Amino acid sequence: xxxxxxxxxxxVILATVIGLxxxxxNMLPAKVRDSLPAFMPKNTLHLGLDLQGGSYLLYSxxxxxxxxxxxxxxxxxxxxxxxxxxxxxxxxxxxxxEIGMRVTDPAQLNEATNALRSTLGAPLAGTPGGRDxxxxxxxxxxIRVAFVPEAFDAEASKAVEQNIExxxxxxxxxxxxxxxxxxxxxxxxxxxxxxxxxxxxxKNLIGQTAKLTFQxxxxxxxxxxxxxxxxxxxxxxxxxxxxxxxxxVVKKRSVVTGEMLTDAHPGFDQQGGxxxxxxxxxxxxxxxxxxxxxxxxxxRFAIVLDKKVISAPVIEGPIPGGQGRITGHFTPESAxxxxxxxxxxxxxxxxxxxxxxxxxxxxxxxAVKAGTLSAVVGLAATMxxxxxxxxxxxxxxxxxxxxxxxxxxxxxxxxxxxxxxxPGIAGLILTLAVxxxxxxxxxxxxxxxxxxxxxxxxSMEAGFTRAxxxxxxxxxxHIFSALIMFNLGSGxxxxxxxxxxxxxxxxxxxxxxxxxxxxxxxxRTVRPKILPIA
Amino acid sequence: xxxxPLIKVLPxxxxxxxxxxxxxxxxISVVAVIASVVLAAYPFTPPCGGLVCGIDFKGGSVLExxxxxxxxxxxxxxxxxxxxxxxxxxxQGFGGPSSxxxxxxxxxxxxxxxxxxxxxxxxxxxxxxxxxxxxxxxxPKISSELFSKGLVGLGLAILAMLLYIWFRFELQFGLGxxxxxxxxxxxxxxxxxxxGRFGKIEFDLTAVAAILTIIGYSMNDTVVVFDRFRENLRKxxxxxxxxxxxxxxxxxxxxxxxxxxxxxxxxVALAVFGGPTLYGLSIIMLFGIAIGTYSSIYIAAPVIMLWxxxxxxxxxxxxxxxxxxxx
Numbered sequence: 001x002x003x004x005x006x007x008x009x010x011x012v013i014l015a016t017v018i019g020l021x022x023x024x025x026n027m028l029p030a031k032v033r034d035s036l037p038a039f040m041p042k043n044t045l046h047l048g049l050d051l052q053g054g055s056y057l058l059y060s061x062x063x064x065x066x067x068x069x070x071x072x073x074x075x076x077x078x079x080x081x082x083x084x085x086x087x088x089x090x091x092x093x094x095x096x097x098e099i100g101m102r103v104t105d106p107a108q109l110n111e112a113t114n115a116l117r118s119t120l121g122a123p124l125a126g127t128p129g130g131r132d133x134x135x136x137x138x139x140x141x142x143i144r145v146a147f148v149p150e151a152f153d154a155e156a157s158k159a160v161e162q163n164i165e166x167x168x169x170x171x172x173x174x175x176x177x178x179x180x181x182x183x184x185x186x187x188x189x190x191x192x193x194x195x196x197x198x199x200x201x202x203k204n205l206i207g208q209t210a211k212l213t214f215q216x217x218x219x220x221x222x223x224x225x226x227x228x229x230x231x232x233x234x235x236x237x238x239x240x241x242x243x244x245x246x247x248x249v250v251k252k253r254s255v256v257t258g259e260m261l262t263d264a265h266p267g268f269d270q271q272g273g274x275x276x277x278x279x280x281x282x283x284x285x286x287x288x289x290x291x292x293x294x295x296x297x298x299x300r301f302a303i304v305l306d307k308k309v310i311s312a313p314v315i316e317g318p319i320p321g322g323q324g325r326i327t328g329h330f331t332p333e334s335a336x337x338x339x340x341x342x343x344x345x346x347x348x349x350x351x352x353x354x355x356x357x358x359x360x361x362x363x364x365x366x367a368v369k370a371g372t373l374s375a376v377v378g379l380a381a382t383m384x385x386x387x388x389x390x391x392x393x394x395x396x397x398x399x400x401x402x403x404x405x406x407x408x409x410x411x412x413x414x415x416x417x418x419x420x421x422x423p424g425i426a427g428l429i430l431t432l433a434v435x436x437x438x439x440x441x442x443x444x445x446x447x448x449x450x451x452x453x454x455x456x457x458x459s460m461e462a463g464f465t466r467a468x469x470x471x472x473x474x475x476x477x478h479i480f481s482a483l484i485m486f487n488l489g490s491g492x493x494x495x496x497x498x499x500x501x502x503x504x505x506x507x508x509x510x511x512x513x514x515x516x517x518x519x520x521x522x523x524r525t526v527r528p529k530i531l532p533i534a
Numbered sequence: 535x536x537x538x539p540l541i542k543v544l545p546x547x548x549x550x551x552x553x554x555x556x557x558x559x560x561x562i563s564v565v566a567v568i569a570s571v572v573l574a575a576y577p578f579t580p581p582c583g584g585l586v587c588g589i590d591f592k593g594g595s596v597l598e599x600x601x602x603x604x605x606x607x608x609x610x611x612x613x614x615x616x617x618x619x620x621x622x623x624x625x626q627g628f629g630g631p632s633s634x635x636x637x638x639x640x641x642x643x644x645x646x647x648x649x650x651x652x653x654x655x656x657x658x659x660x661x662x663x664x665x666x667x668x669x670x671x672x673x674p675k676i677s678s679e680l681f682s683k684g685l686v687g688l689g690l691a692i693l694a695m696l697l698y699i700w701f702r703f704e705l706q707f708g709l710g711x712x713x714x715x716x717x718x719x720x721x722x723x724x725x726x727x728x729x730g731r732f733g734k735i736e737f738d739l740t741a742v743a744a745i746l747t748i749i750g751y752s753m754n755d756t757v758v759v760f761d762r763f764r765e766n767l768r769k770x771x772x773x774x775x776x777x778x779x780x781x782x783x784x785x786x787x788x789x790x791x792x793x794x795x796x797x798x799x800x801x802v803a804l805a806v807f808g809g810p811t812l813y814g815l816s817i818i819m820l821f822g823i824a825i826g827t828y829s830s831i832y833i834a835a836p837v838i839m840l841w842x843x844x845x846x847x848x849x850x851x852x853x854x855x856x857x858x859x860x861x
Contacts (some may be wrong), residue, residue, distance in 0.1 A: 050811075060675065188695070198652075198666075353647035355676045360667035363598070370809035378803030382796045389792060391539030423740055426804055426812050430747065430819065434754075435801030437793040442542075444789045451546065470761045473702055474754040480694045481750035482685045485743050488680075493743045500747070534539050 003522040012517045015509065016404050022411030043414050048421035048495050049192060051368050053361030055199040057191040058184070058349040059207065061163055064378045065155040066349035067097055067147065068114030074120055074133075074145065075099050081119050081235060087112050091142075092233075109141050116145060122149055160187055161351040167191070167206050169344035174205065180472035183205075188498055189351065190350040191260040209306050209350045210341035212258030214289070217300040217312055231502045236300070241308035243329060248309050250302045255292045260285025265340035266335035269327060275335035277326045279342065286322025294318035303328075305338070346420070371425035379406075386436055390443060394533050397518045398439035405503075405510035406434050412502050431503030438511030441467040442512075447534045456531060458524065464516055473514065553776040555675055555838070559832040569755075570724025581681050585723065586730030588738025589670060591684070593677035594639035594652040598668035601661055602632040607797030611636060614660035620649060624732070629810060633667070646673040652805045653834055677791045688719065691749045699753075703760055704844070708835035711756045713828040718822060719745060724856040725821050735814040744815045751797070755790065757828040762786050763835070767845055775842070779835045790827055797823050 025033050025043045033042055034490045049056055071094045078099060082089050088104040089112070103112045103503050113135055121133030132151035147155075160183060162508075167189070182190045195200055226249055231237050239247045259282050267278040281289055292301070293315050302312040303326050309329040330338070341479050359367075383402065387395040409428060413420060420428075446463030454462065478500060485497035522528075537543055537616065549827050575583040575760035579780055581591055599606065606624050611634060630634040640646040650671045670849050672680075692715050700708035721746055729735035763782040770778060801823070814833045 055670075058676065060673075111727045118676075140606070155787065203647075309604035336606050352645065352673070353671065354652070356647065356669060356671040358666070358669040360665070363667040367809060367811065370807060374804045374807035374812070377807055378800035381799040381803060385796060385799055388538065389540045391541070395539065421741060422811050423815060426808065426815055429800045430797065434751070434793065435752075435795050437789075440789050440792045444786075447541075447546075448785065451781065470758055473757045473761065476698060477695060477753035477757060478750040481691050481746040481753075484691045484694070488683055488687050488739060492741050496743050534538060534598060 004190040005523060007128050008513060009518050012404075012514050015408060016514075017149060019209055019404065019407040019411035019413055020442050022358065022415045023407050026410060028415060037342045041415065044454065044458050045414050045420045047364075047368070047415045047490060048419045048424065049357065049364075050193060050359050050422050050492055051364050051420065051489070052194055053197055053359050054192065054362035055196045055202065056172070056355070056357040057193070057199065057203065057206070057353060057357075059191070060354045061156070061160045061187045061189065062350045062352055063159070063187055066096070066156060067152060068094060068158055070147070071097070071145075076234065076324070076377065076527070077120060078116065078145070081115050082112065085111065085115055087115070094437070098144050100145075103141045103143060103144050106141055108500075109137060109143075113137055113143060116143065120145060121147075124148065146184040156349070162348045163188055165349060166175075166347050170205055170340060173340045173344055181314045183387060188354070197358060199356070199358055204337065205340070205355065207351055207353060208341055209340075209347045210258070210344075211306055211341060211346040212261070213254035214256045214292075215250040215252070215254045216296065217302050218249045219252055219299060224396065224440075234397055238304060238307055238309050240302075240312065241329070242309060242311050245311070248302050248312055250304070250309070254304075255287045255301065256281065257290050258342055258346050260288075261341035264339045265451075265488065266332060266339050267325060269325070272327065275332045277328075277335050277338050277342070279324055283323035283326075284324075286320075289322060289324070290318060290320040303514045310518065321421040332380060367422045370424055375429050379432055382436060386439075389534055390439075393522065394439075397515055397522075398436050398443075400518060401439060401510045401514040402432060402435060403408065404514050405506050406432060408506040409499070409502055409511060412506065418498045418502070419495045420499065421492040423492050424495035424499040426529065427496045428503060431500060435507040435511055438467075438471045438507060439515055441470055442511075442515060445534055446531060450531055450534050456528065457523075459531065464512070468512065471508065475508055477506045544788060548787050550757075550782075550784060550787075551780055551782050552666055552783050556832060556836040556839070558825055559828075560836050563829075563833060564854070566685060566724070567717055567720045570727070573727040574723040576719075581678070582788055584727045584730075585737035586726075586733075586735070588736035588741070590738040591677055591681040592639065593646060593672050593674045594637065594723065595646065595653070596668070596670045597650070597654065597666055598628060598633060599636060599661075600630075600633040600665045600667050601655065601663065602630075602645045602662075602665070606636055607633045607661070611783070612658065615653060616654055617730075618652065620653070620655060633640040640674065643860050646671050665756040681717055683688065683738060687742060688745060688749075691746055692716070692719070695749065695753050699757070699760070701753075702765060704758075706838050706841045706843050707760050709841065710834040711753060711760070713750055713837045714756055714826075714834040715752060717829045717833045718748055718825050722748060722818060725802065726818065729814075729817065735817060740811075741818060742817050744818035744822070747819055748826060751819075751823055752826030752829060755793075755826050756834050759783060759830045759834070763838075767843065771845060775839055777835045779839065783835065790830075795828050809817055822853075 016443045018410070022041050022043075025042050033044075036042060040161040048473045075092055075094055078101065087108050088163050092099070101111050102157070120135070123129045132148050133157075134146055134148055134453035138144070141359045164183055164211050171181075179191060179193045184190045191206060193199060198204055198276050213362045218232065221232050221235060226237060230495060231249060234252055235249050236252050237247055237249050262280050262282045264277055264279040264520065267272075268274050269276045296315055297315050299451060300312050300314050303308045304310070311326055313327070379402075383399050389395065390398065409431070442463050445467040446459050449459035449462040481498040482504070484501070485493055488494070535763060548749050577583065582585065599611070601607070605625065611625045612623065615636070615638070617829065620641050622639065624637040626635050627633075632840060636653070636657075637650075640649050652667065654669075692712060694714060696708045698709045698714045726735050726737050726741060730737065759782060761786055763779060766778050766782050797834045798820060801820045804812050805820065808816060
C-alpha cells in the first residue's frame with residue numbers, strides 16, 4: 001500500500017488535471033472563455049432556473065376535455081344519421097364520457113344500433129373489423145356510445161405529441177430558440193424558459209388552444225327561449241367579445257375550421273381603422289366558405305375562437321377566393337399574436353398550467369451570492385478545523401484531497417451540464433464537509449492499529465485497507481438516498497440529488513486514492529519513524 | 535504543552551459506559567418519538583396534519599413581491615387581497631424591508647394559475663410599482679402527487695437501508711439501523727412541526743430532501759459504528775455483548791465527533807449565509823446530524839442488544855460479507 005503504485009499516481013494526476021481543465025471555464029470571464037482554443041472545454045456550470053432566473057411551466061393535457069369534444073362532435077353525427085334514417089330519438093347528450101340517447105320506437109332500436117355501428121368512429125388498428133367506439137344498448141331502448149379505452153388512450157397520447165409539435169411551431173414563430181417543450185409522463189408537458197421572469201406572454205402563446213371555427217348564427221332561435229335557457233337542438237350559446245351582443249346562439253356544426261387556414265397575418269383596416277387579422281383558406285376551406293357565403297347572403301356567421309365569438313359579421317355577398325379578414329377588438333400586438341397562433345395551428349387537446357415556478361434574475365443572482373458565500377465560509381471552516389485537529393501534514397493532506405474533490409465535482413458537473421440548483425449548492429457543501437470523514441476514518445484507523453502494537457508502516461497500510469470497507473458502506477447509504485431523491489422529480493431537489501451522487505463518487509476516489517498517494521509519497525521521501533497524529 | 539495538532543491531546547481512548555444509560559435514553563427517545571408523532575399529526579387534517587404544509591404538498595401559490603425602493607406595506611397587501619374570496623392569505627415580511635412573501639391557497643373549484651394571475655393583477659393595481667421576484671403555483675393534481683411521491687420516497691429510503699444493512703451485516707443490525715432511522719425521521723418531523731408553528735420551516739419537497747439526506751447521514755454513522763462492532767464481536771468472542779458495544783462506540787468516538795463537527799460547521803455556514811431558501815434545509819439537517827449521531831449510539835445498539843446476535847465459532851456464517859481485509 002505504501003509502495004506507491006505507478007498507476008495510482010498517474011490516475012490521481014490525470015483526474016486532477018482533467019478536473020482542473022473542466023473547472024477552469026467557470027473561473028474565466030466570458031470574453032477570455034470565448035477566445036480559448038477550440039480543444040479547450042468551454043462549458044461552465046449549468047445553473048438551474050432558481051439561480052439564473054427563469055420560468056418553469058408544467059402543463060397537463062386535458063384528455064377528458066379532448067374526449068368530450070370528440071364525443072360532442074360525434075353526437076352531432078348521431079343526430080344527422082338518425083335524421084337521415086328517420087329514426088325518432090330523445091335525450092341525446094354527452095355524459096360521463098359517453099353519448100347517451102333513447103330511441104322512441106322499440107322496433108327501430110336494431111336499425112339504430114346498426115346504423116351507429118357502421119357510421120361512428122374509425123376502424124381500430126390491429127383488430128380487423130374492430131372499431132374505436134363501442135355501441136351498447138339497454139332494454140329500455142337506450143343506446144350508449146363510448147370510446148374503446150385503449151383506442152382513446154392511444155389517441156390521447158397522440159394528441160399530447162401533437163400539442164408539443166404545435167407548441168414548438170408557435171415558439172419558433174416568435175424566434176425564441178432556447179425553449180424546448182418536453183413530454184413528461186403520460187399527459188404532461190414541461191417548458192423551461194431560462195431568463196424569462198414574466199412568463200405571461202409565454203403562457204398566452206403556449207396555453208391557448210386557439211381553435212378557430214366559423215359557425216352560422218342561428219337567427220331563428222327565439223330570444224325569449226334563449227333567455228330561459230332553452231337552446232334549440234344542434235345549437236349552442238357562446239359568449240361574445242365583439243362588443244355588440246353578450247352572446248350568440250350558433251349552429252354547433254362548424255362551416256370551416258382553423259385547420260383549413262394556410263396563412264394568417266396581422267393587417268390594418270383602411271376603412272374602419274384598427275388592426276385586423278387577414279387569412280387565407282386552403283382549397284377545401286375556400287370552396288366551403290364560398291358555398292356557405294353564397295347560400296346565406298344576409299345572414300350572419302360567427303368567427304369563434306376557443307368557444308368565444310370574436311366577431312359576427314353579416315354576409316353581404318358570396319366570398320369566393322378563400323380570403324378574408326377578422327375584425328375584432330385587436331391591438332397590433334394581439335392581432336399579431338392571433339396570427340401566430342393561427343399559423344402554428346390549434347392545440348389538438350386543451351392544456352392547463354398545473355405548476356409554475358418563476359424566479360426573477362436578480363433573485364437568482366442573490367441566491368448565487370448567498371450560495372457562494374456560504375460555500376466559501378463552510379469549506380474554510382472545515383479546512384481550518386481539519387488543520388487544527390490533524391496538524392499541517394495530515395490535515396494538509398486531507399485538504400489537498402478535499403481540493404481535488406471539489407475540482408472534480410465542479411469539473412464533472414460542468415462536463416455533464418448537470419443542473420446546479422440552490423439546494424444543489426447545499427448538497428455540494430455538505431458533501432465536501434462530510435468527505436473528510438473518509439480521511440478521518442483512515443487516520444483514526446492508523447492510530448488504532450499503531451496503538452494495538454503494529455509498527456508504523458503496517459499501521460498505515462492497515463489504516464487504508466481496513467477503513468476501505470467502512471468508507472464504501474458508509475457512502476453507499478448516500479447513494480441510496482440520492483437515487484430516491486432523484487425520483488422525487490422536482491427540479492431543485494433533483495439538482496440536490498445529482499450533486500450528492502457525483503459528490504459521493506468523487507469523494508471515494510479523492511479521499512482514498514489521493515490521500516494514499518500523498519501519504520505514500522511523504523513516507524518514501526521522509527522515512528518517518530513516528531506517526532505525527534499519534 | 536503542545537496543543538497542535540489537537541488530535542494529540544484528545545484522550546486516546548475513552549471509556550464511557552454508554553450501554554449503562556441505554557435504558558434511560560431509550561425511554562426518553564420513545565417519549566420524544568411519541569410526542570413528535572402527535573405534534574406532526576395533530577390536528578389530523580389532511581394532508582399534513584400538524585406540519586405546516588408548503589405549497590408543494592397542499593397546492594396554492596407563493597409570490598415574493600418587492601416594492602423597492604418603498605418599504606412594503608404589508609397591511610395594504612393584506613387588505614387589498616381580503617375581498618377576493620380566496621380565503622386565508624398569509625403575508626409576511628421577507629428578506630429586506632421592501633419585500634414580502636404572499637401565500638394563498640386556490641379556492642375549491644378554481645384554477646390555480648388563474649387565481650394567481652388574479653392576485654397578481656390586484657396587487658399591481660393597488661400597490662402600483664410592484665415587482666414579482668418569484669412566483670410559484672402548484673395545482674391540486676401535482677401537489678397530491680408530490681405528497682405521495684415524497685412519502686413513498688421516505689418509505690423506500692428506509693426499506694433500502696434495511697435491505698442493505700441486512701445484506702452487509704445481519705438482520706439484527708438491519709433492524710437496529712432501521713429503528714434508529716425511524717427515530718431520526720420521526721423526531722425530525724417533530725422539529726418541523728414545532729418550527730412550523732413559529733413560521734420558520736415548511737414541510738415541502740425540500741424538507742423531504744433534507745430528511746432523505748439525514749437518512750443517508752444517520753445510516754452512514756450507524757454503519758461506521760456497526761462495522762467496528764462486528765469486528766470486535768469477532769475479535770472478543772467471550773466478552774459480554776454490552777461491553778463489546780461500549781468498546782466499539784468508544785473506539786469510534788473521536789471519529790464520530792470530528793465528522794459531526796465538520797458537517798455542523800458547514801451547515802451553520804449554510805444556515806447563516808445561505809439566505810431564506812436554504813435556512814430550513816440546513817436547520818433540518820443540523821438537527822438530523824445531532825440526533826443521527828445520538829441514535830447510532832442509543833437506538834441502534836440497544837435494539838441489537840435486545841435481539842442478540844449470533845456469535846461464537848460460526849463467525850464465517852454470522853458475517854455474510856466481510857469488508858476487504860488485509861491478507
